[in-house]
Amino acid sequence: MNEPGTKIQRWTPVSSSFTSGFGLLIVALAFVPVVMGASIVQDLTTLLILVLMAVMWNALAGYGGLVSVGQQAYIGLGAYATVWFALQGVNPYWGMVLATVFCALVSVPLSFIVLRFRGAQFAIGTWVVAEAIGIYVSFDNQLGAGTGTSLSQLDSYASTTREHITYWLTLGMTAFFVLLVFALLRSRLGASLQAIRDDEEAAASVGVSVLGGKRILFILASAGCGAAGAMTVANILFIEPTSIFSVNYSAFMIFMVLVGGLGTFEGPIIGAIILYFIQKQFGNDGTWYLIGLGSSAIVFALLFPRGLWGMLEERTGLRFMPVGYRVKRSASPHEAGP
Amino acid sequence: MSFLELEDLTLRHGLLEAVHGVSLELGEGEVLALVGANGAGKTTLLRGLAGAHRPAAGRILLDGRDITRMPAYKRVHIGIALVPEGRRLFANLTVEENLRVAACNPGRGHWTLERVLEAFPMLGPLRRQRAATLSGGEQQATAIGRALMTNPRLLLLDEVSLGLAPIAIEAVYASLKAVLAEGTTVLLVDQDFTRAAAIAHRVVCMLEGRFVLEGKGSELTREQITEAYFGLGRTVETTA
């Protein structure tokens, strides 16, 4: 299909240097506990969890067209599974990894229920599942029922050691899932997901497995949110069903992705950083803070659907993470497409 | 001043230009047949006139008034009605509801539910039936009736006989004569050139988005039409 004079590009010089930069960034972040104080380590842990949540929600909505209002199901499950594994005598940190795997496994049968829904129905369908799981967990006396439970097994670690391990594990999990999404988008599956997002029926008619692609994203996002939940309990040590299964997590994810840029790779990360600073500044203002988040979600959805990163990309043509393809014309500078 | 004027009208589907700057004048009460091969831009032109497709350039004037940017539903109120390709009936509404839902401009014209059912006698017994259950000919009759319920001054008919049995085409054209008797201005698109030319005062042939041949229905020869239709005589240019 290549016309003479056109080249299909994946890596631009900027993007390849940025990708190696991303690797360097992770290595640099890994050294933070060695040189920085405890409060910075804890703040960064919180930020990394936000990044992980945003990237997972974007994987669902931005690449699969699946708007979920129920990802808190996996955040809660990941957190409670961590506590449960710890109760069984598993080392809590290994428990967090197991909890992540557990969330992936749970999402497989659930995907057969909720993926029957499309569009808006999927949004509430996932929400009902989250509610049901939340109620079910609140019946379990071993897990503290409605009043909550703490991950007391972490008390055997010195607090600095605990914070450092939690930070490193969060960094590892976040980097792992971000790179997984990156790899997924660059694989064959990425191309078919793109096709599904552009036109589901057309994609199905040329043999793209629409449901298969969506299921993989759904499982991936469940595992990622499970990891975020496990990291949350490690970070805050105490959880209760109403807050860890709260729909507010969905509000945060939607805010981060919409403001950053739905369907862009970099956008959710930008959105997470923005939310992190807003939380730090206004998080204590409760209702006003949430009113602000909700209004920004409306404004961005209606007026700036491409988000901050999308707008920047449009203006400058910059693209750091090469997940898409671009056609380079050597003959004419005229850009194809609207 | 003409009743309908198109000035350099250009219509695009994305990057594809379907109609390239065509100009046309149509007098009140005139019947014009638009012929041409598939993809010549006929349907797009009609949808552009009805307001379902926004022009990229050029102007549309009705009674000298610029309506290029007017939304489709408002054009219906000033008297433009389209019978779309494929009929596009409201499948879950009954025949009568399909007709009634279009009833606007009651003060203006001649058409009421009773008159439409008179003009299309086949619809009478089907009044309470869901449109989805109708045959092709019955659907086409309902679609034309629905357009008439808006009391149009300009009736745009797209692919009247497409997909219909010969006997149904006969019936639809027989009823159309009743419409023409009202003096309504009609722009008609049909693959069946002979039928279209028989009721038209004027025939315009479209090829690749341009008008390539124009003449009185009775004057044009079959050869001229065939040439224009397939683009054999590229030198023939419209003078309109």
Next chain:
Amino acid sequence: MNWVNDVIQGILLGGYYGIIACGLALMFGVMRIINLAHGDIAVLGAFLMYLLLQHWSVSPFIALLPVLPTMILFGYVLQRLVLQRSLRAGILTPLLATFGLSIVIQNALEQSFGPDVQSLGGQAGSLVTAAWRINSQISISALGGLTFGAAVAVYAALQLYLSRTPSGRQMRASAEDPDTAELVGINSRAVYARATAIAIGIATLGGLALALRSTFSSYSGPDQLIFAFEAVVIGGLGSSLWGALLGGIVLGVAQTIGSQINPEWSVLSGHIVFLLVLISPRGGLLTLRSGRRAPASLPQAGT
């Protein structure tokens, strides 16, 4: 005999769910959007009535008189200013915008009225306590009977409106094919605004029913949305108007029977019935037909 009473109470509760589901089903049927702020809007209506009753000691039904038109107007404006814009931008945008709206309404209510739970039951007088006792086990509360009667009336009125009036016919035509509706002179934006106004008016009635039969707080909205959605899906996803009421009744019965087994199980058993209906081969008590058709008739961006 106790079971008979449970089923009767469940049916009456289903009347409430039917009212809450009605507006959601209407908006889904006409515009193919699910308003994620639907429950919060019902609660907003309840709070407006609460606000009036703070200043005037009248019956909550009198308080409904000024609140209902206010909410209908709110629905009209909401459609014109927010939802219409979001419809043009594809499938995801209305969801995200209404979710944002839901967060805003909840927290604005929390900011204005505080975290306390409220109820209008106290101002409704004997209506809340009166009951029609059939025998020692079965009794029908006046409020439950009234709510159920109101639900049937709302559905019947909507049915009449949609099938008998020109405006209702236009709404059905726009729901089926908005582009063609425009070609026969229907202003689909005006039709959509009318649909949202009606939906929110009905949600306000639901808000009153909620406020009379139980307590509510600024964060009660999401639960009402979920119940409404479950009723709509169990009833067959807008494939028929009365389906949502039927779905509400199924949900109400499931919750009442669940709570008899274990008081904590009320809501969960509703969720479980919903999920069971969903995974059943037919997926919905009536059909999933219009659910499958949905994406094709959703307004697409661009073209």
